[in-house]
Amino acid sequence: MEEIPARLSAKPTWLITQLSVHAHRLATEAFAEAGAHGYHYRILTALDEFGVASQADLGRRCNMDRSDVVAAINEMAAQGYVERTPDPADRRRNLVSLTETGQQQQQRLEQSLQRAQDELLAPLTAAERKTLTHLLHEVLTHQRSQR
């Protein structure tokens, strides 16, 4: 019926980009249930893991552009998940901190994402998931080091 060209389906770049579409769709749907976006999850998780940070730090940790951090923080501050206070030690900076409800939101998103994750990797055994994760990690860190 709708066969895929072999030259496409044999290429890792094709597989990765196609799979990222599915992964992205699953993650987006999961986040949408909690009224959040991908950027929001990244920032909440970074704050939960490393504590208070400047917006620039968050951008670097979450691999986001500074301007996108601004927008995400605006939205989450309006929702009460995050607080923005000027850094007394460096008045260029804003210190972003996680609120109580922000932490709860992080946990909600964490669980939603976990479910999406399981759905995505359903056909793989635990060992295969580990192998896949390891290989992807390998390639990604190499790619990151290249620039």
Next chain:
Amino acid sequence: MEEIPARLSAKPTWLITQLSVHAHRLATEAFAEAGAHGYHYRILTALDEFGVASQADLGRRCNMDRSDVVAAINEMAAQGYVERTPDPADRRRNLVSLTETGQQQQQRLEQSLQRAQDELLAPLTAAERKTLTHLLHEVLTHQRSQR
């Protein structure tokens, strides 16, 4: 300096989406050298592999929306890589065919992509690449069967 939250970098969805950014960038740069886009490569390859097809067929094979097929065909028809003729047997359809120069373009893109591919997977051995490809393929086909 700019550490990445462990909860992110351990998640296949994160790894896949982040890696797809790199894969996509490498592929896009490779295609840009030949003045093409990712959608163009997909269609050219599908035509090369399966021969003449309707736009709707191309969309299904390349996993593209019909409307995006229209735009890509427009561009490639203007470049002379592809020809659009009405199907006499079904006047709703257009039959899209590959021209001589279109076939050459497909080969150019094929080679460019191969180079991007090698760059992306540089840190992996041949065996690891095979494993990765296999696992990705597994997950993707399962995902495709889900809808």
Next chain:
DNA sequence: CCTATTCGTTGGTTCGGCCAACGATATACC
């Protein structure tokens, strides 16, 4: 015959990822 379905096309939205520029501030160098 008439209802669904398919096809190509137009026009629009969304989301993630970017870039350029700005004023304010901080750091480094001379």
Next chain:
DNA sequence: GGTATATCGTTGGCCGAACCAACGAATAGG
């Protein structure tokens, strides 16, 4: 100390890939 350089937050924009809704024309199925 003063001056260049860099960083930070912010605004406002761009792009590409994916997708959706709706339309007229044409076909297929009952």
